[in-house]
Amino acid sequence: MVEKIQQTLRDSAAMRWTVLLLLAFAMFCSYIFMDILSPIKDLMQSTRGWDSTAFGTMQGSETFLNVFIFFLIFAGIILDKMGVRFTAILSGVVMLVGATINWYAVTESFQGSGLDTWFTNNLNYIPGFDELGISPFYKGMPASAKFAAVGFMIFGCGVEMAGITVSRGIVKWFKGREMALAMGSEMALARLGVASCMIFSPVFAKLGGNIDVSRSVAFGVILLLVALIMFIVYFFADKKLDAQTGEAEEKDDPFKLSDLGKIMSSMGFWLVALLCVLYYSAIFPFQKYAVNMLQCNLTFNPVDPNSFWATNTVTIIQYCIMLVVAAAAFASNFSKTKGMKYGLLALAVVSLIIFCYMGYMRQSAETIFAVFPLLAVGITPILGNYVDHKGKAASMLVIGSVLLIICHLTFAFILPMFQGNAIGGVVVAYVTILVLGASFSLVPASLWPSVPKLVDSKIIGSAYALIFWVQNIGLWLFPLLIGKVLDKTNPQLVADLKSGIITPEEAAISYNYTAPLVMLACLGGAALILGFILKAVDKKKGLGLELPNIQK
Numbered sequence: 177m178v179e180k181i182q183q184t185l186r187d188s189a190a191m192r193w194t195v196l197l198l199l200a201f202a203m204f205c206s207y208i209f210m211d212i213l214s215p216i217k218d219l220m221q222s223t224r225g226w227d228s229t230a231f232g233t234m235q236g237s238e239t240f241l242n243v244f245i246f247f248l249i250f251a252g253i254i255l256d257k258m259g260v261r262f263t264a265i266l267s268g269v270v271m272l273v274g275a276t277i278n279w280y281a282v283t284e285s286f287q288g289s290g291l292d293t294w295f296t297n298n299l300n301y302i303p304g305f306d307e308l309g310i311s312p313f314y315k316g317m318p319a320s321a322k323f324a325a326v327g328f329m330i331f332g333c334g335v336e337m338a339g340i341t342v343s344r345g346i347v348k349w350f351k352g353r354e355m356a357l358a359m360g361s362e363m364a365l366a367r368l369g370v371a372s373c374m375i376f377s378p379v380f381a382k383l384g385g386n387i388d389v390s391r392s393v394a395f396g397v398i399l400l401l402v403a404l405i406m407f408i409v410y411f412f413a414d415k416k417l418d419a420q421t422g423e424a425e426e427k428d429d430p431f432k433l434s435d436l437g438k439i440m441s442s443m444g445f446w447l448v449a450l451l452c453v454l455y456y457s458a459i460f461p462f463q464k465y466a467v468n469m470l471q472c473n474l475t476f477n478p479v480d481p482n483s484f485w486a487t488n489t490v491t492i493i494q495y496c497i498m499l500v501v502a503a504a505a506f507a508s509n510f511s512k513t514k515g516m517k518y519g520l521l522a523l524a525v526v527s528l529i530i531f532c533y534m535g536y537m538r539q540s541a542e543t544i545f546a547v548f549p550l551l552a553v554g555i556t557p558i559l560g561n562y563v564d565h566k567g568k569a570a571s572m573l574v575i576g577s578v579l580l581i582i583c584h585l586t587f588a589f590i591l592p593m594f595q596g597n598a599i600g601g602v603v604v605a606y607v608t609i610l611v612l613g614a615s616f617s618l619v620p621a622s623l624w625p626s627v628p629k630l631v632d633s634k635i636i637g638s639a640y641a642l643i644f645w646v647q648n649i650g651l652w653l654f655p656l657l658i659g660k661v662l663d664k665t666n667p668q669l670v671a672d673l674k675s676g677i678i679t680p681e682e683a684a685i686s687y688n689y690t691a692p693l694v695m696l697a698c699l700g701g702a703a704l705i706l707g708f709i710l711k712a713v714d715k716k717k718g719l720g721l722e723l724p725n726i727q728k
C-alpha cells in the first residue's frame with residue numbers, strides 16, 4: 177500500500193512543491209503584466225496623452241470580456257471539460273496574445289500607423305453598451321489607449337482563466353496535504369510580482385535617460401512567455417501524474433449548468449462573493465492609481481540625477497533587499513525552533529526598514545508603494561497557517577475591512593495635510609501602506625479557503641469561476657470610475673490642461689484624490705457590513721467559517 181502511494185509524483189514533497197513553483201511563478205509573471213502600466217500613469221499621460229479617464233478605461237477593460245461576454249463562466253466550463261493542463265496552456269497563450277497587442281499599442285511604431293488612424297475614427301461607440309455607459313471605448317479616447325484596451329481585454333481573459341486553473345491545479349496536487357499553505361504561498365509570489373513591477377516598470381520606461389513606455393510593456397510580454405513555458409513544463413508533470421494514478425481527475429466532476437443553480441442558492445456563498453467584489457474593488461483598482469496618488473500627495477525633492485540614489489544599481493540593491501524581506505518572512509513559517517523563527521522575523525523587519533529608508537532616499541512614489549504587496553508576501557502564508565490551525569476566518573474578514581476603511585480615509589484626509597513636509601508625508605504614507613498590506617493579507621488568506629466550506633466539494637471549480645466573475649464586475653467598474661471621478665472632481669486642472677495653461681507633466685501629478693479615496697473607503701464600509709452579516713449567518717447556520725480548516 178505504502179509502496180503504491182509513493183509511486184505517484186504528488187507523493188513526493190519535492191515534486192509537489194516544484195509543481196507549485198511552476199504554477200506560482202507563472203502567476204508571478206502574470207501579476208507583473210497586470211500592473212505594468214500602474215506605476216507609470218504619469219508617463220502615459222505625458223507621452224501618450226492618456227488622461228485619467230483614458231487610463232482608467234484602459235485599465236478597466238481587462239475584465240470587460242470576462243464580465244459582459246461571460247468569458248469567466250466559459251473558462252470554468254473549459255477547465256472542467258478539458259482539464260487543468262490544457263486550460264493552463266490555453267490561458268498562457270491567451271495572455272501572451274493579449275499582452276503583445278497591448279505592447280504594440282504603446283510603441284512608437286503604432287503612432288501614425290494605419291491602425292492608429294482606424295482606431296481614432298472607429299470604436300467610438302458600442303451599441304447597447306454605450307447607452308448604459310459601460311463601453312470600454314469612447315469618442316476622443318486616444319487610439320493607442322483603445323488598441324491597448326483590446327489587448328488588455330484578451331490578456332484579462334487569460335489571466336483570470338489562469339487564476340482559477342492554478343487554484344484547481346493546487347487542489348489536484350495538494351488535496352489532503354499542505355493545501356492552504358500552498359495557496360498562501362502562490363498568492364505571496366503573485367504579490368511579489370506586483371512589488372517587482374512597481375520597482376522595475378518605471379526603470380525600463382526611463383532606461384538610458386530617454387522615456388519609452390513600451391519598454392516596460394515589452395518586459396512584461398517576455399515574462400508572459402516565461403509563464404507559458406512554466407505551464408508547458410507543468411503540462412508534462414501533470415500528464416505523468418495522471419498516467420501514474422490512471423485517472424483524469426479533472427474530468428471526475430464535469431461542469432453542469434445546474435451546478436450554478438446549486439451555488440447560487442447558497443446564502444453564505446453570496447455573502448462571500450459580495451464581500452469579495454467590494455473588498456477587491458477597493459484594492460486592485462486602487463493599486464492602479466496608488467503611485468500617482470502618492471505623486472500627487474507627497475512632496476518629492478528631486479534627486480540629483482548623478483547621485484548614487486538615482487542609479488539603477490540602487491534599484492537592484494533595493495530589489496535584493498525586498499527578496500530578503502520576502503524570503504525571511506516566508507521561511508519563518510517553516511522554522512523548527514522559536515529562536516530560528518524570531519531570528520528570521522527580525523531579519524525581515526530590519527530588511528524592511530532598510531527597504532523603506534532606501535525608498536525615502538530615492539524620493540520616488542513607485543518605490544514607496546512597492547512596500548504594499550511586500551508585507552502581504554510575508555504574512556499571507558502566516559495567516560493562512562493560522563486559519564488552518566485556529567480558524568477565525570470571518571473575524572479576519574471583518575478586521576481586514578476595518579483596516580481598509582482606515583487606510584483609504586488616511587490617504588484621503590491625513591496624507592494631504594503633510595504636503596510640503598517631505599519626511600512626515602513619507603512616514604504617514606509608509607505606515608498606511610503597511611497597514612493596507614496587512615489588510616490585503618487578512619482578507620485573501622481567510623476568504624479563499626472559506627469557499628470550500630460554503631459549497632459542495634464537487635462544484636468547487638464552478639464556485640471559484642462564479643466568484644471570480646462577480647469580482648470581475650467590480651474590477652472592471654472601479655478603475656474606470658476612479659478615472660472619471662478624478663477628472664470630474666478636478667475640473668480646473670482638466671480645463672487648464674486643455675487650454676495649455678499647465679503641461680501634461682504638471683497635470684499628471686496635481687490631481688486631488690480625495691473623492692475617489694472616499695469612494696473606496698465606502699466600499700470598505702459596505703464590505704464591513706457584509707462581514708458582520710456573514711459572522712451572524714455563520715453563527716446561526718453553523719457554516720464553520722470560524723473553525724480551523726485542520727480539525728485535530
Ligand SMILES: C[C@H](N)C(=O)N[C@@H](CCCCN)C(=O)O
Binds near residue numbers: 336362363644
Ligand atoms: C484577480 C483575481 N481574480 C483574484 O481574485 N486573485 C486573488 C487570488 C485568488 C486565488 C488564486 N489562486 C488574489 O488575491 O490575488
